[in-house]
Amino acid sequence: MSERFAYTEDREVYNTARAKALESLLIEKGLITSETVDKVLKYFETDMGPFNGAKLVAKAWVDSDFKARLLADTPAAIAEMSFPRGMAGAEGENMECVENTPSVHNLIVCTLCSCYPWPILGLPPYYYKDPSFRARAVREPRAVLKEFGLVLDDSVEVRVWDSSAQIRWFVLPERPLGTEKMTEAELATLVTPESMIGATKAKTPVSV
């Protein structure tokens, strides 16, 4: 598709018109209804987002048997949580969990596009889709993590998982110290989407 306009404002006008034109044509052709797109968007607002992932991690933190199941057979363990799966088909298959430990830190990237485990994290944040992040995460992960505010000792092994094929990787972050008395619901508030991509660690209780 060639760009017709060189300037940002014109491009926004053009894109808006293009998307409206596309939607109106699809509705006229009976391929979608006037409510279809709104339904899809609503689903991602309410049913499919990082709140699911946070619950998953919190449960793994308190229940070591569940954690073992999560690492051994990720899709089966996720299925135990009964998360909504309506839109999952697209990016909800073949999810695999890798565990962060004091000696191993995992980072997820999709070098080719933006593959992401939608059912548990919703849609990817802007940095995950950024061409620089996608290129640099595989080349110099420690430098990238430093920019995210995470400095890892040289003795920690860094593993970068490229989700460009079938598998949709995500991270089980380390449980922060000082959380022994927290409930599962409280623990879930410490789990950020960035920590499940490995760009950061989970939040500590002090910063909540």
Next chain:
Amino acid sequence: MVDKVYDGFYIYFCSTGPDGLGEAMPVHRVRFDPKDIWGNLSEPKSWVYADIFETYLEAI
């Protein structure tokens, strides 16, 4: 995409089965050190894991 297997790459054989496009092509999980491709980097102890279709790999 890696189109050749380099010395020092570790291959984990794991076929993930059909990908919905009809044919089942084996996928190999390749682990490599970024320094092997982008030699001018100096980060220690980093590994990249990528799943690559067999067709893109050459046995050495």
Next chain:
Amino acid sequence: MYTTFEQFAAGSMLGKTDALPRSNGELLFQRFWESRAFGMAIALSKKGHYEWEDFRQKLIASIAEWERQHRKDDPDWNYYQRWLSALEHMLVESDLLDREELDRRTAQFIGCNSLIQ
């Protein structure tokens, strides 16, 4: 040559996330047209008009095309621009849409003033 991400760390520490506000606390898209393009691509795949993997390959190709023509930190980058482009290609290739009719309809919408959301 490459974007750096310190501003993300700073925002994160202040309690912000990079996602924009949603109805339950966060939004998913910066612009209206982005959300429409997203929704259409998902819906049409769910309805069986094309395989999701085929759309994903189009998206990969669209992104690769942009990256061939730009530096990685070029602010011209807009992810959903790639998405919209991939969607158009998918629809034209699947014979669900004619490029000329889309161009005509786009021109009509540009002619109207009720565009800016």
